[in-house]
Amino acid sequence: MTKDIATRALVPEPVVRIRDLARTFTLKGVLKGVNLDIAAGEFVALLGRSGSGKSTLLRALAGLDFEAQGAGDYYVPERTSVIFQDARLLPWLRLLDNVVLGMGKHERARGRATLAEVGLAGREDAWPHELSGGEQQRAALARALVREPELLLADEPFGALDALTRTRMHDLLRRVSDVHDPAVLLVTHDIDEAILLADRIVILENGRLSADIRVDLPTEHDARVVRVARLRTELLAQLESPAAEQLMVEVGLGRGPIR
Numbered sequence: 001m002t003k004d005i006a007t008r009a010l011v012p013e014p015v016v017r018i019r020d021l022a023r024t025f026t027l028k029g030v031l032k033g034v035n036l037d038i039a040a041g042e043f044v045a046l047l048g049r050s051g052s053g054k055s056t057l058l059r060a061l062a063g064l065d066f067e068a069q070g071a072g073d074y075y076v077p078e079r080t081s082v083i084f085q086d087a088r089l090l091p092w093l094r095l096l097d098n099v100v101l102g103m104g105k106h107e108r109a110r111g112r113a114t115l116a117e118v119g120l121a122g123r124e125d126a127w128p129h130e131l132s133g134g135e136q137q138r139a140a141l142a143r144a145l146v147r148e149p150e151l152l153l154a155d156e157p158f159g160a161l162d163a164l165t166r167t168r169m170h171d172l173l174r175r176v177s178d179v180h181d182p183a184v185l186l187v188t189h190d191i192d193e194a195i196l197l198a199d200r201i202v203i204l205e206n207g208r209l210s211a212d213i214r215v216d217l218p219t220e221h222d223a224r225v226v227r228v229a230r231l232r233t234e235l236l237a238q239l240e241s242p243a244a245e246q247l248m249v250e251v252g253l254g255r256g257p258i259r
């Protein structure tokens, strides 16, 4: 009992706690009992092969899927913002109105400041169609951040951008997440993006999280290069091994599912 209280005092409560999250689509179990805690301000990247259920998990956390079931001690903060691959700005609203949509009039100043923070100062009155894809994603990020979320959910937000814009968005996301310090769950296909941005990388496989790896990049250049290369190899192996094994089984060379 005493030990329990002492432990709790030392380890802060996570802002996100997922227990036994399950989701089935017409008999197909996509999420089969996902468990994940995310600490305040922690940046977690979620990797997984196509169709592994990453978007399904994110939608469940965003409260967009009423049929996803968790169990027991399960919570997500009320102040949660979401960004997607497309910016989803409303075409009939100017940029600032998009950013502060649903907020009080007195929040316009904060909306302006947040637009400036993402590099869109002076563009408050622009229409969404006047912006490039990268600028639209900046605006989507501003709309997410102006609400000071405790949790930012991001579903491949840079997937549709060209390489240079993507790199700039990485810098921006890192900068703003240092300032606003939300917990972040970033769904990505890009191993390098995950290593560059995240404190922790988790992999979704067969409906459960199969890996949970702390990134911990050293500051010293050479040590950092070595660590990045190791992580990349490890993550690639983790992502590819089930597919490789399945293929071996199919051609009659594998160990099979039993042993």
Ligand SMILES: Nc1ncnc2c1ncn2[C@@H]1O[C@H](COP(=O)(O)OP(=O)(O)OP(=O)(O)O)[C@@H](O)[C@H]1O
Pocket (backbone or CB within 6 Å): 025, 026, 030, 048, 049, 050, 051, 052, 053, 054, 055, 056, 057
């Ligand atoms: N609304 C739905 N109805 C039926 N099946 C669905 C639905 N949404 C997702 N699925 C199925 O659930 C599985 C996981 O889909 P999901 O989009 O979560 O995967 P993902 O890991 O995000 O994939 P990708 O990396 O390709 O975006 C897929 O097999 C998909 O066909």
